[in-house]
Amino acid sequence: MTSSSPIRVMTPEEIAVNAGARAAPVKVPEPGLFAGRAMRLRQLAEGHAMRDYLLFMAELSQAQHERFKRPDAVALPAEVLVNSAMVGGLPPLDVATFPRDAAWRDELRALLGAMGKSAIPDPARALVKQLGEADDDWLERQADALLAGGAPGLEPAAAPLIAAALQVHWARLVVRLQQRYDDSDQGEHVAPFGMIDDPTVCPCCGSRPVASITRIAAEQSGQRFLACALCGAQWHYVRIKCTHCQGTKGITFQSLIDADGKTSEAVAAECCETCGHYLKQVHMEKDLQVEPLADDLASLTLDLLVGEQGLVRQGFNPLLILGEPDAPPPDPGGH
Ligand SMILES: [Zn+2]
Numbered sequence: 001m002t003s004s005s006p007i008r009v010m011t012p013e014e015i016a017v018n019a020g021a022r023a024a025p026v027k028v029p030e031p032g033l034f035a036g037r038a039m040r041l042r043q044l045a046e047g048h049a050m051r052d053y054l055l056f057m058a059e060l061s062q063a064q065h066e067r068f069k070r071p072d073a074v075a076l077p078a079e080v081l082v083n084s085a086m087v088g089g090l091p092p093l094d095v096a097t098f099p100r101d102a103a104w105r106d107e108l109r110a111l112l113g114a115m116g117k118s119a120i121p122d123p124a125r126a127l128v129k130q131l132g133e134a135d136d137d138w139l140e141r142q143a144d145a146l147l148a149g150g151a152p153g154l155e156p157a158a159a160p161l162i163a164a165a166l167q168v169h170w171a172r173l174v175v176r177l178q179q180r181y182d183d184s185d186q187g188e189h190v191a192p193f194g195m196i197d198d199p200t201v202c203p204c205c206g207s208r209p210v211a212s213i214t215r216i217a218a219e220q221s222g223q224r225f226l227a228c229a230l231c232g233a234q235w236h237y238v239r240i241k242c243t244h245c246q247g248t249k250g251i252t253f254q255s256l257i258d259a260d261g262k263t264s265e266a267v268a269a270e271c272c273e274t275c276g277h278y279l280k281q282v283h284m285e286k287d288l289q290v291e292p293l294a295d296d297l298a299s300l301t302l303d304l305l306v307g308e309q310g311l312v313r314q315g316f317n318p319l320l321i322l323g324e325p326d327a328p329p330p331d332p333g334g335h
C-alpha cells in the first residue's frame, strides 16, 4: 500500500488526546454509518423471507448515505446550552427539548427524490409521491409522534421515510457539534458528549437504543455499546445488565435456532426477568459485519419468539413501527 500523504509525528499531547478519544465511552456516528447499514441490509436480504423489504431499506440507507456525506452546515446549539446540558447530565441535542430545525424536511424531500428515481415497488412509489405532497404541519406532527416512540396519529407506512430523514438530520447535528468542539481551543470548552445521568438513553440525542453491540476493535474488545436508534451514536454500557431497569439479576439470552438446528450466534435477545423487557445484542466476534439497526430489522422472528413469552421490546427502531394493537404502550419513562 502506498500513501502520498506525508507522515507527521504527533506530539505527546496529541497522542494523549487521541488515546482519550479512542477510549471515550461515546462514539459519535462514523461517516460510513448509513453506507455500512445499506451493505449489511443487502447481505441479510439474500435468501431472507423478507428479502424485498430489506432491499427497500438498503435503498433507503444508501440514499441516507448520499445525503449524510454532503458538507451541509446545520444550526447548532449555543455553547452555553451545550455546557448547561453537560453540567445537568443531559444530552445536548435531546429530541425532546432541542428545537427541531426545518432542515430535516429538506433531508426528507431529498430522500424522497432519490427514492422516486430508484427501482422500488409500486406501492412504495405511490407513498413516496404522496409524502412529497404532504404539508409541513402534517410532517411535523408525524415527526413528533415518531420521536415520541410511535405515538398515536403516526402513519405507520410513512414512518420509515420520515424516520430516515430525522436520522440523517440528527446524525449530522451530532457530527457537526463534535467537529465544532474538535476545532475549538479545547481547553476552554466542555466536550459536548459524555456519559449522562440516564445511561439507558443516547448521550447525544436522548433516544432509546435500537440494539446493543459487542465490539472487537483492539482497545474495545468485548466491550458492549448501545446503538442509538436515531443519530447512530454508540455509548458504553456494561454487559449483562438490563437496559430498561438497569438490574443485573435474572438476565438470560435467547437466540434463534435455524432449520438445521444451528443457533444463530450473531444476534441474541438479552432478557430481564425482573422487569420483563429485552434488547437485542449483536456480536462482532461472531460476525464482523453486524450492524445493530440492520440486524434488528432482519431478526423479527426473534421478536416473535421472545414476545410469545410475554417479554416487552425495549429496543426502538424508527424504521419499523410495529402497529401491534395488543402490545403494551411504549414506556414513556424510558426517557
Ligand atoms: Zn442519538
Ligand SMILES: [Zn+2]
Pocket (backbone or CB within 6 Å): 242, 243, 244, 245, 246, 247, 272, 273, 274, 275, 276, 277
Ligand atoms: Zn429489567
